[in-house]
Amino acid sequence: MSQAGNNIRVVCRFRPQNSREIREGGVPIITFDDNGESCRMEGKEFQGNFTFDRIFPPETSQKSVFEESIKHIVDEVISGYNGTVFAYGQTGSGKTHTMMGNMDDEEFKGLIPRIVEQIFHSIIVSPPTIEYTVKVSYMEIYMEKIRDLLNPQNDNLPVHEEKNRGVYVKGLLEVYVSSVQEVYEVMKRGGSARIVAYTNMNAESSRSHSIFVITINQKNLADGSVKSGKLSLVDLAGSEKVGKTGASGQTLEEAKKINKSLSALGMVINALTDGKSAHIPYRDSKLTRILQESLGAETLSTLRFGMRAKSIKNKAKVNAELSPAELKALLKKAKNDAVSFQQYIAALEGEIGMWRSGNSVPKEKWVSMEKVSGAPAAPTTPTSATNPQLEGVKKAEVDSRPGTPAPILEKDERDELLKRENELNDQIAEKESELAAKEKLLSELKEELESYKEQEDTITKENKQMTSELNELKVQLEKVTYDHKEDAIIMDSLREQNSDLTTEIEELKKSISGLKLAQREGDKEQKKQEKMAQILAELDPSGVISAKEKQIRDTLLKFEKVDVEGSTSLTLEELATVRRELAESRELVSTHEQTINELHYENERLTRQRDEFEIRLSTLETEYEELLDKTIAEEEANSNIDITETIAELRGKLEAQFAAKKEVQQKEIEELKQELEKKNEELHKLNSALTDLKRANEELQNALNDKEGKSDGQKSVADKEKDMERIRKTMAQQLADFDIMKKALMRDLQNRCEKVVELEISLDETREQYNNVLRSNNNKAQQKKMAFLERNLEQLTNVQKQLVEQNSSLKKEVAIAERKLLARNERIQALEALLQDAQEKLTTQNQKFEAQLQAVRERLEQARSQKSAASSTLAGLTFGRIAKPLRGGGLPVAEANGSDIIGTPTVNAQSRKR
Numbered sequence: 001m002s003q004a005g006n007n008i009r010v011v012c013r014f015r016p017q018n019s020r021e022i023r024e025g026g027v028p029i030i031t032f033d034d035n036g037e038s039c040r041m042e043g044k045e046f047q048g049n050f051t052f053d054r055i056f057p058p059e060t061s062q063k064s065v066f067e068e069s070i071k072h073i074v075d076e077v078i079s080g081y082n083g084t085v086f087a088y089g090q091t092g093s094g095k096t097h098t099m100m101g102n103m104d105d106e107e108f109k110g111l112i113p114r115i116v117e118q119i120f121h122s123i124i125v126s127p128p129t130i131e132y133t134v135k136v137s138y139m140e141i142y143m144e145k146i147r148d149l150l151n152p153q154n155d156n157l158p159v160h161e162e163k164n165r166g167v168y169v170k171g172l173l174e175v176y177v178s179s180v181q182e183v184y185e186v187m188k189r190g191g192s193a194r195i196v197a198y199t200n201m202n203a204e205s206s207r208s209h210s211i212f213v214i215t216i217n218q219k220n221l222a223d224g225s226v227k228s229g230k231l232s233l234v235d236l237a238g239s240e241k242v243g244k245t246g247a248s249g250q251t252l253e254e255a256k257k258i259n260k261s262l263s264a265l266g267m268v269i270n271a272l273t274d275g276k277s278a279h280i281p282y283r284d285s286k287l288t289r290i291l292q293e294s295l296g297a298e299t300l301s302t303l304r305f306g307m308r309a310k311s312i313k314n315k316a317k318v319n320a321e322l323s324p325a326e327l328k329a330l331l332k333k334a335k336n337d338a339v340s341f342q343q344y345i346a347a348l349e350g351e352i353g354m355w356r357s358g359n360s361v362p363k364e365k366w367v368s369m370e371k372v373s374g375a376p377a378a379p380t381t382p383t384s385a386t387n388p389q390l391e392g393v394k395k396a397e398v399d400s401r402p403g404t405p406a407p408i409l410e411k412d413e414r415d416e417l418l419k420r421e422n423e424l425n426d427q428i429a430e431k432e433s434e435l436a437a438k439e440k441l442l443s444e445l446k447e448e449l450e451s452y453k454e455q456e457d458t459i460t461k462e463n464k465q466m467t468s469e470l471n472e473l474k475v476q477l478e479k480v481t482y483d484h485k486e487d488a489i490i491m492d493s494l495r496e497q498n499s500d501l502t503t504e505i506e507e508l509k510k511s512i513s514g515l516k517l518a519q520r521e522g523d524k525e526q527k528k529q530e531k532m533a534q535i536l537a538e539l540d541p542s543g544v545i546s547a548k549e550k551q552i553r554d555t556l557l558k559f560e561k562v563d564v565e566g567s568t569s570l571t572l573e574e575l576a577t578v579r580r581e582l583a584e585s586r587e588l589v590s591t592h593e594q595t596i597n598e599l600h601y602e603n604e605r606l607t608r609q610r611d612e613f614e615i616r617l618s619t620l621e622t623e624y625e626e627l628l629d630k631t632i633a634e635e636e637a638n639s640n641i642d643i644t645e646t647i648a649e650l651r652g653k654l655e656a657q658f659a660a661k662k663e664v665q666q667k668e669i670e671e672l673k674q675e676l677e678k679k680n681e682e683l684h685k686l687n688s689a690l691t692d693l694k695r696a697n698e699e700l701q702n703a704l705n706d707k708e709g710k711s712d713g714q715k716s717v718a719d720k721e722k723d724m725e726r727i728r729k730t731m732a733q734q735l736a737d738f739d740i741m742k743k744a745l746m747r748d749l750q751n752r753c754e755k756v757v758e759l760e761i762s763l764d765e766t767r768e769q770y771n772n773v774l775r776s777n778n779n780k781a782q783q784k785k786m787a788f789l790e791r792n793l794e795q796l797t798n799v800q801k802q803l804v805e806q807n808s809s810l811k812k813e814v815a816i817a818e819r820k821l822l823a824r825n826e827r828i829q830a831l832e833a834l835l836q837d838a839q840e841k842l843t844t845q846n847q848k849f850e851a852q853l854q855a856v857r858e859r860l861e862q863a864r865s866q867k868s869a870a871s872s873t874l875a876g877l878t879f880g881r882i883a884k885p886l887r888g889g890g891l892p893v894a895e896a897n898g899s900d901i902i903g904t905p906t907v908n909a910q911s912r913k914r
């Protein structure tokens, strides 16, 4: 549909069947009349005729559509009218194809490129006294938000309305263009912004409306008047989103939720076409609000394929700036008006004064404008019939803009209201932007939170897993530690047992070695006895001594004989024999001395042995007492009083017996001591006798020497005889003494041996008696006890054995446990290391993630700042900031004139053409 000036043209274009429709066997249901204005639909649901200003069958080219429906609009816009072209239809029906097409293709470029070309062409062919500036803006409405496609950062622009400017989008970027190519460039830029937005919005193309606005300002250099025309090219969203256009009630309500703009458009069209609605809800949507002036009609044909399109009437106006003469006339009129208004105010104040003073004013005297000025009520009476523009201005002052629902408002109130509305719209836009930013932030934060939550979940899961693993490990560790402690305890006890057993073994070894020693000593004793027997045998009178003695005697007899026979028969040989015998006797004496010494030593050894025996005896006594004490203690522990008593009795008996034995033994020992002393004395005597013997021997030697001397010198025989006699007697005496001593010595020796043997026998007897006593004391209770003790002992022995076995097995187990412990410790360490590793990894990941997040945030910030920077430079466009006026005749105005910077207010005095 196109509208410019007062003309509303509704044309209908059918596109050819697409490949899918052909494939599915779709058959066209439209037939076209030859007049090019009517068609007939033969559908299953609907059959009927439709009439439009123009109908274009599928094969119609882009060029034909343009030339036969739109081309004229360009002339009207250049003449200072506002024009609007919008395409309506369901998704895929060809709206975009028709509106935009392929702008790089001569054949397939759509209406907008062709319009643009036409505009520039019209400018070129216009008179050179007219200077044009062309600016374009490109926006889309999606979800009730106006987004500037040339500055996409501005995605929620408010709609404003001002008396002179009409309805406009505040803050929308307008780009000055000076050629078709520049317009194309702007279109492409806006189109790419739209595409990016679609991608982000997931194919929302059919839900957004795009509006491309071309504003042409022209200045007549001859009379200084200016005009402006605006052409809005609208590609609407897919119409199927509102169900069937014109539908009301539930369907429409549902559709409203989907796309407010299209719903509102439907509502506006309904209100315009039903002929009953006093209020047209333009403000219900941004689209209807922006297109308000295009849709402003007393009656608007429904867009339901243009059934009543022809009946749509619009109030067109031309946007023109007045010339100085016109302005002067306007000023004069304004002054007149001011005077009449002042008069009117004064009259009103007078009437109010009356009312306030309590008086009443009759109705016929109420002040009115007519009465005051003497003119009709409407102050817009044209002052000049030849000035239609002025007439238009007056009408505009009275009439509201099409559809603006404030016909009863005073002008100032209306201005105020508009101002307020604009402010509110700004605030709404601001709030919406804030809301959108907040929502975006919220969604970002939500996403971030989600990712954090996910991360946290993962970490929590991992943590849980690790914690459970750790707990398990801890439990295992505790168990292992406990086992280890237990094992250590067992080890300690085993060690103790082991050491006890080792001590016992040591003791046993000692006792065995003691026994061996004792045995050896016994053997030694036997040997000693044997030796003693040997010694005794050696010392036997029939032995060596006796033989020597006999020899000595013989020698003495010889001496005697010599003495008797006159001491001549003693030869040298005999003397030598005597000497030899003497030497032998000396040896014998020394041997005897040695024997005596040995005996002495033996005696001492026996004494020592006796002492040892005594010590052993006392040890045995101690042991016995200890055993007794132990037994008693056990008995006491068993609380067996009888046994304790019996034990006490037994103990008494045993002690008595033992004391008696001890006494006897001590007596014996005393006796032995005495005997030993005696023996010592005897030995002493023996020693002295031996000394005497030595002396006698020496004397004998001397006598022999003397004898030798006699044979040489033949000294006094009588003296010699006497001497010999004396010697002989002495020797005989000595021999007798020696004999006695020897006998006594032998006797003593025998006695001593006997005593020793007896002593040993008595010791054995004592032991046996002691054992006997022990055995004899085994009364019934004792026997029981002993049996019990023996059993206990057996058990203990068994236990000990078992303990020893256990000890060895436990040692093995302990070794295994220790190894296991080591292995577990290693495992724990490894797991701990793993845990630490995992934690470190997690921390690193967290850090990485945070760094990434930070980087993303920074990038976002950077992108935002870049965007804002880009927006300030028109997103890289090389033109647009500076207006390049174009002059009719195809001559561009000199560059020096391009000082018309955007934002320079060009207030157009608007006037209605009719």
Ligand SMILES: Nc1ncnc2c1ncn2[C@@H]1O[C@H](COP(=O)(O)OP(=O)(O)OP(=O)(O)O)[C@@H](O)[C@H]1O
Pocket (backbone or CB within 6 Å): 014, 015, 016, 018, 058, 089, 090, 091, 092, 093, 094, 095, 096, 097, 098, 205, 206, 236, 237, 238, 239
């Ligand atoms: N008259 C035509 N001749 C040839 N192809 C056409 C014609 N009209 C539309 N098409 C093709 O049909 C397809 C859909 O057209 P288009 O995109 O213009 O539909 P639309 O109404 O703009 O859809 P939407 O509402 O989704 O934006 C496109 O591939 C287009 O090239």
